[in-house]
Amino acid sequence: QQPVQSPQAVILREGEDAVINCSSSKALYSVHWYRQKHGEAPVFLMILLKGGEQKGHDKISASFNEKKQQSSLYLTASQLSYSGTYFCGIFNNAGNMLTFGGGTRLMVKP
Amino acid sequence: GAVVSQHPSWVICKSGTSVKIECRSLDFQATTMFWYRQFPKQSLMLMATSNEGSKATYEQGVEKDKFLINHASLTLSTLTVTSAHPEDSSFYICSATGTSSTYEQYFGPGTRLTVT
Numbered sequence: 001q002q003p004v005q006s007p008q009a010v011i012l013r014e015g016e017d018a019v020i021n022c023s024s025s026k027a028l029y030s031v032h033w034y035r036q037k038h039g040e041a042p043v044f045l046m047i048l049l050k051g052g053e054q055k056g057h058d059k060i061s062a063s064f065n066e067k068k069q070q071s072s073l074y075l076t077a078s079q080l081s082y083s084g085t086y087f088c089g090i091f092n093n094a095g096n097m098l099t100f101g102g103g104t105r106l107m108v109k110p
Numbered sequence: 111g112a113v114v115s116q117h118p119s120w121v122i123c124k125s126g127t128s129v130k131i132e133c134r135s136l137d138f139q140a141t142t143m144f145w146y147r148q149f150p151k152q153s154l155m156l157m158a159t160s161n162e163g164s165k166a167t168y169e170q171g172v173e174k175d176k177f178l179i180n181h182a183s184l185t186l187s188t189l190t191v192t193s194a195h196p197e198d199s200s201f202y203i204c205s206a207t208g209t210s211s212t213y214e215q216y217f218g219p220g221t222r223l224t225v226t
Contacts, residue, residue, distance in 0.1 A: 002153070032215070041203050041217040042154065087153060089215075098144070098205075098215055100153045 001025055003090050005101035012078045012108045020104045022088030023070040031064050031071040032089040032098065035082075042087060045073075078108045113137055114206050116218035123194055123225055130190045131221045133204030139184040140206035144215065145177075148201040160187055194225045 003024045010018050022031060030049045034042035046055050051066025059076045075082055085105050089098040113136040123129050133143060142161050146154040158174075160166040160181035168174045178190040187206075191198055201222055205215040 034217075039201075039220075039222075041220045044214060044216070047214055097156065097159060099156065102153050 002099055003088055003101040005086075005088060005104050007104060008102070009105040010107070012082075012106065014080060014108055014110055015077050016108075018075045018078060018106060020073040020075075020086050020088075020106070021070060022072070022090075022101050023068075024090055026069070028064070028066060028069050028071070028090055030091050031062070032091075033062055033071075033073050034087045034089065034100075035084045036087065036103075037084045045086075075106070078106075080108050080110065082106060083108045112208065112214075112216045114140075114204065114216045114218040116202075116204055116221050118221060119219065120222040121224070123223070125195055125225055126193055128190055128192045129194055129223060130188055131202055131204075131223075133187045133189070133206070133218050135185045135206045135208070135216070138206075138208040138216075140187070140208060141184070142207045143181055143187040144205045144207075145179060145187075145189050146203045146205065148203060148220075154203060157189075191223065194223070196225045199223055199225045 003022050006021045032047045033045040036042040048064035054063045062073045064071045085103045087103050088101045115134045117132045144159050145157045147157050148154045156169050157172045158166045158168045158179050160179050162181050162184050166179035181187040201220050203220040205217045
């Protein structure tokens with residue numbers, strides 16, 4: 001079952017922060033985050049494997065709340081290069097199939 | 111490391127013809143390869159999962175006779191769209207997983223198919 005992402009779209013000014021949420025109706029075993037630029041394949045951002053885990057790279061970080069069956073992606077002090085569509089992906093029980101959320105379109109303006 | 115390539119990058123074909131798309135893992139052995147289809151402004155939808163040397167597992171609603179998948183080796187999987195129609199026009203993306211325990215999927219650059 002496809003995870004639900006919110007918001008569907010967001011427009012930011014450079015330097016502003018954003019949070020993208022990903023929720024599942026089923027138990028989560030791992031959460032993946034990807035960013036896709038128009039016309040390109042998704043690019044892996046990070047994976048969270050354990051409940052309570054938090055990770056970050058540069059000014060993009062994510063958390064994984066296993067009990068709430070959700071994950072959040074945090075973009076702080078956004079840059080123009082952050083523009084794109086962000087997808088979360090969740091694995092099934094067997095860990096062999098990734099189902100993507102509907103995506104969140106992020107546009108960062110100067 | 112962990113590079114996946116796709117060929118061709120884009121293809122335009124006439125309705126009724128068949129098109130083959132290749133997906134290669136360049137620097138690792140891909141135990142499992144996945145084929146996704148993405149329509150404009152939509153999410154990636156998994157079409158099928160293939161393991162080397164065995165038949166692909168297709169998602170519900172995906173015609174296995176129309177989308178032929180062959181995973182002949184640990185570094186190559188092919189998707190053939192048979193008797194293509196304009197509604198098959200889409201962005202086709204493959205991904206692969208290796209032996210890493212992090213379940214990370216490595217995506218190819220995608221193939222844009224346009225059927226006229």
